[in-house]
Amino acid sequence: MDDVLVSFMSRKMIFSGPSALAALLTLVLCLWSAPGIAQDQKVSTPDELRQALASSTGGIILLAPGDYGDLQLSKRRYDTPVVLKSEVPRRAVFNEILLADSANLQFIDLATHSKFRVDRSTDLVISGCQIGNMLYFRKVKRLKVAHCDVTGERFGVLFNTVSDFEIRHSQIGGVTEDVMRITGDSRRGLVEYNILADTIAQRPTHPDMIQTFSADGGTPSDITIRANLIYDDPETGGVVAQGIFMAGGGTSGYRNILLEQNLLYTGSANTIFIGGGQEKVIIRNNTLIPTKADGGAIIRLSGFKGFNNSGTMVSGNIAKLLKDETQKSKIQRNYFFGRNAALARLFSGRGDRWQDFLPAAGSAAEKSGMGAREFLQELADGRARLGPDWLEN
Incomplete structure (x- = not known):
């Protein structure tokens, strides 16, 4: 394209009348046909979609409502982003999407009946799906994952050796095992403004709302989990889910982990569990509410596999209690309300809505000035929202 522009500009001619129109039309045609220029396309069948992907050099492929079957893409590395976008949100439906060894793809407002799996790929956006x-x-x-609704079967969202990632404003749940996993050499990740809602697991499954562990010689690091609503309904499933469970930290333990401004409601004694917080693992300003049977709302620091949590700090949280089993962490000021507390005097509800976590007026929880106050104020003022913008939450 630059060569075309230079060619026209170098003539230094002034056209008038028909000559000017002819020159302008010639320039437009040259620019339109020049290699690498992104052109938008509209498709309505699986075959048309495959042809569009094969010929695209970038731009939007607009999908008409319909059933597009299975989409399997491999070795599609575009220099300019190629955007697959449903013309009517979530009305372009796939059975499953499998992507491998690809780059510069965006999936906007699509729907799938089954899984969406990505291997060995870079520069991706999944939004509104x-x-x-x-x-x-x-x-x-x-x-980047944003404004998605993931209603799983066994798992919700899994990040295995993923770097420079974020998942925001999404809703994930209804699974039989783990709602989210962050494993292996995953790093520089952000989990923010999401609703992680409920497992329906049966024994002997051991479900988690968010679980991290080492895999393939790598351990998650530089991970921020902030401003999420995390709850497990005790009326569903046959076993309670653990909350944020960080164990199995390989040989290094966990480093550079931030858990802050989260709202947690689950009946497990491991509402927040750290086993191996060895360097800059910070648990601050979270609010934990127990279930009806006074289960959960516990921060537990465990000596899992010999780690002593010497790099862990706990500060500004509201919870039932702290189990500091290693006695090597830095415990600052927190508000622990104890077992069998009168929850109705502390909070505004039971814990399955963000509004429930608002401290009751004049309560000890309110007077403490602790917990996820900043996040709750953002929600109350309308400056923040949880989950996808197309779902009512």
Whole structure:
């Protein structure tokens, strides 16, 4: 394209009348046909979509409402982003989407009946999508997930050795095992403004709302989990889910982990569990509410596999109690309300809505000035919202 522009400009001619129109039309045609110029396309069948992907050099491929079957893409590395966008949000439906060894793809407002899996790919965006099974990422770099609804079967969202990623404003739940996993050499990740809602697991499954562990020689690091509503309904499933469970930290333990401004409601004694917080693991300004049977709302620091949590700090939280089993962490000021507390005098509800976590007026929880106050104020003022912008929450 630059060569075309230079060619026209170098003539230094002034056209008038028909000559000017002819020159302008010639320039437009040259620019339109020049290699690498992104052109938008509209498709309505699986075959048309495959042809559009094969010929695209960038731009939007607009999908008409319909059933597009399975989409399997491999070795599609675009220099300019290619955007697959549903013309009517979540009315372009796939059975499953499998992506491997690809780059510069965006998936906007699509829906799947089954899983959406990505392997060994870079520079991806998944936004406004409704996923009928799970989102699975393995060896992915530079990933953004936003405003998605993931109603899983076994798992919700899995990040396995994923770097420079974020998942924001999404709703994930209804699974039989883990709602979210962050494993392997995953780093520089942000989990923010999401609703992680409920497992329906049965024994002997051991479910988690968010679980991290080492895999393939790598351990998650530089991870921020902030401003999320995390709850497990005790009326569903046959076993309670653990909350944020960080164990199995390989040989290094966990480093550079921030858990802050989260709202947690689950009946597990491991509402927040750290086993191996060895360097800059910070648990601050979270609010934890127990279930009806006074289960959960516990921060537990465990000597899992010999780690002593010497790099862990606990500060500004509201919870039932702290189990500091290693006695090597830095415990600052927190508000622990104890077992069998009169919860109705402390909070505004039971814990399955963000509004429930607002401290009752004049209560000890309010007077403490602790917990996820900043996040709750953002929600109350309308400056923040949880979950996808197309769902009512």
